[in-house]
Amino acid sequence: MATATKKKKKKNNNNFKFIKWFWALFFAGVLSIVLIFLVASWEWLGELPTFETLENPQTNLASQVISSDGELLGKFYLDDNRTDVAYEDLPENLVNALLASEDIRFYEHSGIDARGTLRAVVYLGKKGGASTISQQLSRQLFVGVRSKNTFEAIVQKIKEWVIATRLERQYTKEEIIKMYLNIYDFGNTADGIKSAARIYFGKAPIDLKIEESAMLVGMLQNSSYFNPLRRKEKVRQKRNMVLGQMGKYGYITEKERDSLQAMEIDLNYHPESHRDGIATYFRMYLQRFMNQWAKKNPKPALKGERDKWNIYLDGLRIYTTIDSRMQKNAEEAVAEHMKRLQAEFFHQNTPDRNKTAPFIEEVPGEIDRIMERAIKSSHRWHNLKNQGKSEKEIRASFKEPVEMTVFDWNSETKEKDTVMTPLDSIRYYKSFLKTAMMSMEPQTGHVKAWVGGINYNHFQYDNVIQGARQVGSTFKPFVYAAAIDQLRLSPCDLLPDNQYCIEANKHGNPDPWCPKNSDGKYSGEMLTLKNALANSVNTVTAQLIDKVGPRSVVSIARNLGITGDIPEVPSIALGTADLNVYEMVGAYGAFANQGVYVKPVMVTRIEDKNGTVLFEYVPETKDVLSKDVAYAMVDLMSGVTQGGSGTRLRTTGAEKYNPAYKEIITGYPYEFKNPIAGKTGTTQNQSDGWFMGMVPNLVTGVWVGGDDKAVHFSSIRYGQGASMALPIWGLYMKKNYANKELGVSDGEFEKPEELSINVDCDKVEEDTENVIDTEDDLDF
Incomplete structure (x- = not known):
């Protein structure tokens, strides 16, 4: 019995020890956890985020580019999209x-x-x-x-x-x-x-x-x-x-x-990348715009935050004027036409047709200079130069075949893998015709579509705003506007289509200037200003600039937002100045907006990630022309699509087989019935083709040409603005009109209630009442 009692006591002692150790371990565990948390909270194990940081944890947010119709056009980000x-x-x-x-x-x-x-x-x-x-x-x-x-x-x-x-x-x-x-x-x-x-x-x-x-x-x-x-x-x-x-x-x-x-x-x-999606050229322009804005606008930073806005990290919301639907229409129109135009250009520039393809050398040594400039400005040249390679080694590398991916219109991805020398690749890329297109609402200045080239991945130069090319006859409306405004002329007034010379030392011209018409002929007939502009008659334009003087024309252009270099000489009347699509569209917008120039705008509002408004656009406007003069100009340019170089917008060309396209195509699939004002432009040797087109609430400019002026069609048939640029406008507007939600006008331009300038030329006869006195000029 004593033994049993001892065993019982021993068992109880063991239970007590177990319980004691259990609770000891339990409390030790709890204490350890508490201690661990205390040690960590005291930052003995390293720094922990502060209360403020927990309140506002910093994560990198991409800035969003939002279209006027609420679609996401793209984002700006570095590593975190x-x-x-x-x-x-x-x-x-x-x-x-x-x-x-x-x-x-x-x-x-x-x-x-x-x-x-x-x-x-x-x-x-x-x-x-x-x-x-x-x-x-x-x-x-x-x-x-x-x-x-x-x-x-x-x-x-x-x-x-x-x-x-x-x-x-x-x-x-x-x-x-x-x-x-x-x-x-x-x-x-x-x-x-x-x-x-x-x-x-x-x-x-x-x-x-x-x-x-x-x-x-x-x-x-x-x-x-x-x-x-x-x-x-x-x-x-x-x-x-x-x-x-x-x-x-x-x-x-x-x-x-x-x-x-x-x-x-x-x-x-x-x-999603900076090179994918729609409006890539516009987004790259916007990136530059936003970086400049960020530099000029300090950020009300909290403790520990950056004191400057960062468009790649701060999650800004950038509201733009671009309409995603119209942008898609523009890009589709460019791709559709440029693919076919390029096929024709390649067809005409095979080695048996043009041994210097894609160039046509007008000046001896021009091709060599173009290629040398391209070689020395290439990434390959600069990279090898930085590696310490000699010029001889660098030039030799341009003749060695390498694997590369190049642009190709016929590929679904617009790319193909090939093997060629870097020198051949330069020539290959020089053979592509480029384009620029911008579309704007003239009453607000809101830019609705912006296409700076044919493919951003391979051609990153933005021809809308970075490029400036000779504008050709699209400059003539500025001459006509100066003449109508200062001489109170009418679209129905008459001038002769005869050879016309401006004598030496007049209007700052050192030599006599006797421009010819594009076909080298003179009809000898009396032409209305409307007919003369519609058919781009150079002799009539020369007479007008002689009467008002180059200075007044330049003044009108400046008031219409043109900042490019325009020398005050008579030859500017035929479009010798190099200007860009961005400013040309803004200037033409004043004609459609009753003489009021509205500076093109692309950004309406910028918000931070919390929705606080940081920037709101204030329109910049300027009264340049009276309503009468602006309407007269619209009427003048309506003649271009009624009986001039833009007539193909009204008709349907016959179906025909084109060997370059290897398909049957319709010549002019537009058949527009609504009022359209516009002007085509073609420069010397067909190096540049332009079309400026207007309906009451949309002004659009299109340019097409090569990187270099030596890259052009050999004949006016394909090299004129009506063939190179106008089809893009036509395809774009057809797509716009197919979507009624866009609200693109197909009505008449607004006519002033009391129009003091006669625009009804149907009953005009060749009498002295309408003949302009060629001796009466204004020498400003």
Whole structure:
């Protein structure tokens, strides 16, 4: 019995010791956890984010470029193509997929899931990790990539716990979910859920289907490994695991789960880069504009923030005047016409037809100078020069064949892989005709479409605003405007089509100037100003500039926003000045806007990421011409499309087979019936083709030509503005009119109530009442 009593006492002592050790270990554990948190909060394990930083965590946000019709044209970013989306704009199925696969007890814990942590410790992570959504967010925001060093990894984990609990106190559960999905890098420049939904599926997050949401949530484990572009089957397996979890926790039915798991990954990949999408040339202009704006406008920075705006990091919203629908129409019109025009140019410049193709050498040594300039301005030249290569070595490298990807109109991707020497590639690229097009609403100055070239990836020079080329006869309306304004002439007034000379030393001209008509002939007839402009009769234009003087013409052009160099000599009447499409469209806008010049505008408003307005555009306007004169000019230019070089806009050409296109084409598929005012322009040797076209609420300018003036058609048939540039305008307007929502006018130009200038030329007869006195001139 004594032995039994001793055994009982020993057992009780053992139980007591066990209980004592249990509680000792328990309190030691609790104390250790508390101590760990205290040590971490005292920053003994490294710096932690401050209260202010937690309040305003700094993440790089891409700036958005938004069209006038609310579409995203593109973004400005360096490494992070991120745009925040509100929690309300996240679909329920996306949130459910996230909770089911990452943190099912998210709404029950305060940053640390005790059950999950214990499970991870006991099973060494084999049955899932213990990182909550809050911890994953803290790692993304403040901790960074997990270290491979065990001790450092443990310290990082402790920091995650501390920051996660702080985030839980600072933000609501919904805000944490929103922040996590907004900050995660889904790969392929898809930073954040908004970019991911757009890049992988071509839609907004709210429109994601269940299987699409499951795929994106599956990528959260490791977006580099689970990359749907490279490992589609792995991504499908991971997506199905997420769908399985959603079924397990009742977010979807068993039938839905099985059906969705059977589906293949269906991507609608929309890569986003500075060179992809629409309005690429415009966005590159806008990038320069925004960088200048950022320099001039200080940022009201908070503590620890940058004191200057950064368009790549600060998530600005830039509201532009570009209409995405009209921009697409413009780009399609350019591609459709330029592809065919280029085919004709290649057809005419085969080696047996032109041994110096793509050049036509008017001046001895011109081709050599062009090629030498191109060689020395190339990236290859500068790169090899920086590497210390000799000039002999560099020049030799230009003759060695290399593999390269070049532009090709006939490829679906507009690129083809080939092998050629760098010297041949320069000649190849010189053979492409370039273009520029801008379309503007004259009453507001809002630029609706902007196409700076044929392909931004391969031709990055923006011909809308960077390029300046001879404008040819599109300058003549400025001469006519000066004459009508100062001499009170009428479109119905008459002048003879005879050879006309301006004597030497008059108007600053050192030599006599006797311009010829384009065909070298003179009809000898009396022509109305309307007929003379419609047919670009040079002799009549010469008479007009002689009467008003070059200075008054230059003054009109300056008031219409032209800043390019225009010498005050009579020859400017025929368009010898080099001007750009941007300023020409702005100037023509005043004719359509009853004589009021409105400076072209591209940006209406800039907001910060919180919606605070930082900039709003104030229109810049100037009264240049009276309503009567402006309307008379519109009437004059209407003659261009009624009986002049723009008549093909009114007719349909016969169908014919063209060997260059290798297809049957319709000559002029436009047949416009509505009022159109415009002017074609063709420069010497057909180097430049222009068309300026106007309807009451839209003015559009188009230029087509080669990089160098030696690159041109050999004949006027294809080299004139009516063949090179006008078709782009016609195709563009056909597309615009097909979409009634755009509201492009097909009505009459507004006529002043009391028009003092006669524009009805139907009854004009050749009598002295309408003949302009050629001796009466104004020498300004």
